[in-house]
Amino acid sequence: MNWAISRRAQQLTSSAIREILKVTERPEVISFAGGLPSPATFPVAAMEQAVARIFADNPQAALQYAATEGYMPLREFIAKRHAVDVERVLITTGSQQALDLIAKVMIDPGSPVLVETPSYLGALQAFSLFEPEFVSVPGDDKSLLPESLTPELTAGARFLYALPNFQNPTGRRMPLERRQALVARARELGLLLVEDDPYGELSYSGDQLPSLLSMNPDGVIYMGSFSKILAPGLRLGFVIAPPELHFKLCQAKQASDLHTPSFTQRLAYEVVRDGLLDSHIPTIRTLYAAQCQAMLDSLARHMPEGVTWNAPEGGMFIWMELPEGLDSMEILQEAVNRNVAYVPGAPFYASNPRRNALRLAFVTVAPERIEQGVAILGTLFREAIAKHAPQAKAA
Amino acid sequence: MNWAISRRAQQLTSSAIREILKVTERPEVISFAGGLPSPATFPVAAMEQAVARIFADNPQAALQYAATEGYMPLREFIAKRHAVDVERVLITTGSQQALDLIAKVMIDPGSPVLVETPSYLGALQAFSLFEPEFVSVPGDDKSLLPESLTPELTAGARFLYALPNFQNPTGRRMPLERRQALVARARELGLLLVEDDPYGELSYSGDQLPSLLSMNPDGVIYMGSFSKILAPGLRLGFVIAPPELHFKLCQAKQASDLHTPSFTQRLAYEVVRDGLLDSHIPTIRTLYAAQCQAMLDSLARHMPEGVTWNAPEGGMFIWMELPEGLDSMEILQEAVNRNVAYVPGAPFYASNPRRNALRLAFVTVAPERIEQGVAILGTLFREAIAKHAPQAKAA
Numbered sequence: 130m131n132w133a134i135s136r137r138a139q140q141l142t143s144s145a146i147r148e149i150l151k152v153t154e155r156p157e158v159i160s161f162a163g164g165l166p167s168p169a170t171f172p173v174a175a176m177e178q179a180v181a182r183i184f185a186d187n188p189q190a191a192l193q194y195a196a197t198e199g200y201m202p203l204r205e206f207i208a209k210r211h212a213v214d215v216e217r218v219l220i221t222t223g224s225q226q227a228l229d230l231i232a233k234v235m236i237d238p239g240s241p242v243l244v245e246t247p248s249y250l251g252a253l254q255a256f257s258l259f260e261p262e263f264v265s266v267p268g269d270d271k272s273l274l275p276e277s278l279t280p281e282l283t284a285g286a287r288f289l290y291a292l293p294n295f296q297n298p299t300g301r302r303m304p305l306e307r308r309q310a311l312v313a314r315a316r317e318l319g320l321l322l323v324e325d326d327p328y329g330e331l332s333y334s335g336d337q338l339p340s341l342l343s344m345n346p347d348g349v350i351y352m353g354s355f356s357k358i359l360a361p362g363l364r365l366g367f368v369i370a371p372p373e374l375h376f377k378l379c380q381a382k383q384a385s386d387l388h389t390p391s392f393t394q395r396l397a398y399e400v401v402r403d404g405l406l407d408s409h410i411p412t413i414r415t416l417y418a419a420q421c422q423a424m425l426d427s428l429a430r431h432m433p434e435g436v437t438w439n440a441p442e443g444g445m446f447i448w449m450e451l452p453e454g455l456d457s458m459e460i461l462q463e464a465v466n467r468n469v470a471y472v473p474g475a476p477f478y479a480s481n482p483r484r485n486a487l488r489l490a491f492v493t494v495a496p497e498r499i500e501q502g503v504a505i506l507g508t509l510f511r512e513a514i515a516k517h518a519p520q521a522k523a524a
Numbered sequence: 525m526n527w528a529i530s531r532r533a534q535q536l537t538s539s540a541i542r543e544i545l546k547v548t549e550r551p552e553v554i555s556f557a558g559g560l561p562s563p564a565t566f567p568v569a570a571m572e573q574a575v576a577r578i579f580a581d582n583p584q585a586a587l588q589y590a591a592t593e594g595y596m597p598l599r600e601f602i603a604k605r606h607a608v609d610v611e612r613v614l615i616t617t618g619s620q621q622a623l624d625l626i627a628k629v630m631i632d633p634g635s636p637v638l639v640e641t642p643s644y645l646g647a648l649q650a651f652s653l654f655e656p657e658f659v660s661v662p663g664d665d666k667s668l669l670p671e672s673l674t675p676e677l678t679a680g681a682r683f684l685y686a687l688p689n690f691q692n693p694t695g696r697r698m699p700l701e702r703r704q705a706l707v708a709r710a711r712e713l714g715l716l717l718v719e720d721d722p723y724g725e726l727s728y729s730g731d732q733l734p735s736l737l738s739m740n741p742d743g744v745i746y747m748g749s750f751s752k753i754l755a756p757g758l759r760l761g762f763v764i765a766p767p768e769l770h771f772k773l774c775q776a777k778q779a780s781d782l783h784t785p786s787f788t789q790r791l792a793y794e795v796v797r798d799g800l801l802d803s804h805i806p807t808i809r810t811l812y813a814a815q816c817q818a819m820l821d822s823l824a825r826h827m828p829e830g831v832t833w834n835a836p837e838g839g840m841f842i843w844m845e846l847p848e849g850l851d852s853m854e855i856l857q858e859a860v861n862r863n864v865a866y867v868p869g870a871p872f873y874a875s876n877p878r879r880n881a882l883r884l885a886f887v888t889v890a891p892e893r894i895e896q897g898v899a900i901l902g903t904l905f906r907e908a909i910a911k912h913a914p915q916a917k918a919a
């Protein structure tokens with residue numbers, strides 16, 4: 130039977146990349162593809178104690194239906210951390226759900242939505258279901274360019290979606306003066322900013338730049354997550370929004386899953402309530418800084434001339450560019466044949482993909498395996514460059 | 525700032541009922557309004573043991589990102605229980621999310637969607653966000669009427685949404701011959717059936733009628749839930765769908781929240797894996813049957829002539845009708861003033877609401893409080909009938 134499905138579902142197609150990357154679950158594959166945090170950072174002992182407290186105190190409450198907005202003590206914890214009114218905080222089932230809710234509340238078919246170049250793939254997917262017209266905002270190796278936000282480019286835009294901190298996929302961080310310029314520009318233009326910040330706390334040096342939210346709480350929807358600082362399997366994120374949008378997001382949330390599991394919300398709250406994050410986050414930073422350095426060292430040793438990459442100041446990703454004309458998507462199959470995986474850059478672009486770019490994740494792979502995997506990629510890219518060069522000349 | 529929001533978000537309005545019912549959280553209010561299962565039925569001890577096993581075995585896996593389709597052992601458990609291929613099973617963040625995913629995948633603005641008269645409010649809300657055109661299917665006190673499904677009524681319908689077992693809000697159960705007729709009719713018409721079954725296991729006598737799914741697995745999307753047989757705070761539901769629709773639902777799920785929390789999925793699996801449900805569900809049935817009987821007894825004692833209600837064979841709800849011309853929504857405010865709450869029937873109708881109907885939930889209120897609350901309602905309805913009668917004559 131061929132059932133009639135929605136237009137939005139028809140455009141959901143099987144991803145070629147996902148098919149290739151399926152094999153990366155084999156233990157022999159060295160995967161720089163996944164966006165997974167390191168399980169070594171999960172505060173398991175603290176969670177075990179937290180669960181014991183839940184069962185000792187009031188397990189029924191942790192197992193019953195609860196308010197759509199989320200568990201009040203957890204909302205208060207978040208509100209305090211971000212210096213906002215608790216009435217603006219909504220707990221979501223991971224920050225992916227915040228993307229879905231924002232899309233539901235803000236996007237009509239054909240609505241212009243501004244995104245960075247490149248942007249987070251999961252956001253492009255979530256928004257796509259609501260059929261916006263994506264507008265790519267020009268950027269450089271640091272961030273989007275605030276001065277590119279002209280009235281023409283932003284006309285009718287429902288919002289600008291940006292990841293200022295250690296962006297997925299590029300790892301780049303928006304400098305302070307760009308943040309200030311962006312917020313000022315958006316205010317002038319009447320442009321809503323959607324700030325996605327899952328990696329903000331993962332600055333290797335510990336220095337943090339002010340959020341867009343802190344610069345203009347009434348003009349920003351801020352999305353945060355416990356996935357990278359506690360554990361992603363809890364699926365706990367949150368969204369901080371101006372009151373009238375908060376209310377709409379709550380209504381959309383109620384229709385979407387009623388509320389985020391009571392049990393995981395209380396678990397997270399019991400873990401963080403007494404200040405665990407203050408001691409825990411620095412251990413993640415230290416680990417990820419070392420992992421990043423290991424990869425940078427390996428890249429310096431093995432990458433052929435013509436390949437470039439950045440040195441992120443935080444987060445989980447390095448962005449690499451192969452020489453123009455090479456296609457990281459085409460090369461991926463051979464990389465996987467040699468038991469190394471990465472994510473090609475093209476799907477992170479809403480338009481005009483740079484096919485020579487790719488994303489490397491480094492936090493879950495042991496340094497000796499990083500060295501091994503990067504060596505294999507170095508050889509592969511060298512071969513690809515050599516193979517490509519004569520064609521380039523012929524062309 | 526007045527941000528431009530989506531058309532679907534504009535139609536989300538504050539619910540008058542929700543505002544009135546907010547006060548039902550006060551302990552002095554006897555609430556027959558909530559759809560909450562009784563916390564006395566949560567298998568807390570089994571859950572505590574299950575959590576201990578998770579932490580002893582592989583806590584990192586329970587805390588890491590996981591497959592969109594869900595935790596394989598839990599999917600296998602569900603597949604076995606419903607005698608379907610595991611590849612058809614998708615775990616959802618409560619069965620409310622299944623409604624959202626089905627709407628995403630199946631509904632375009634203006635798509636006809638068939639619903640029962642009345643139907644589950646949460647489904648109407650979830651579907652509404654995708655702007656279908658609801659078509660109400662005629663029914664009686666037993667269920668919808670399969671013979672009413674003519675080619676004219678069902679033309680272009682994306683699906684028919686039905687709750688055959690102890691429906692929310694009416695408590696009614698569709699008889700076997702109606703199920704057979706419905707499935708046969710749907711097959712003839714090429715009509716997809718969406719079967720929502722959160723209460724199927726809550727038959728007081730323990731007898732269960734075959735699911736629509738079991739009669740035609742390729743023509744039915746089946747939604748199930750752990751909310752009423754384990755605990756709703758886990759937010760665990762599932763959807764069983766024909767392969768091509770399962771695949772689309774998984775893609776929509778990935779964009780919606782990546783996956784349901786790994787921790788709660790493993791917790792549920794550890795609780796049910798060794799057969800706990802076989803001994804646990806009968807205890808819920810016994811409790812709910814006694815609660816139902818307590819309410820039926822109180823109703824018989826206190827309700828004035830002209831008020832009618834059904835005697836459900838399972839589930840959590842009794843459906844009541846006041847004499848024609850009375851409006852249960854208008855009376856609600858006075859009921860709440862007297863510290864008793866219920867849910868008016870009107871919002872459960874996609875069209876032509878019966879304003880004299882209302883829903884009574886009986887599973888969380890102690891029998892002596894049921895007696896007290898029903899006595900108050902009896903007095904109130906008697907007064908309302910008396911007040912209404914002269915007007916009726918005058919009209």
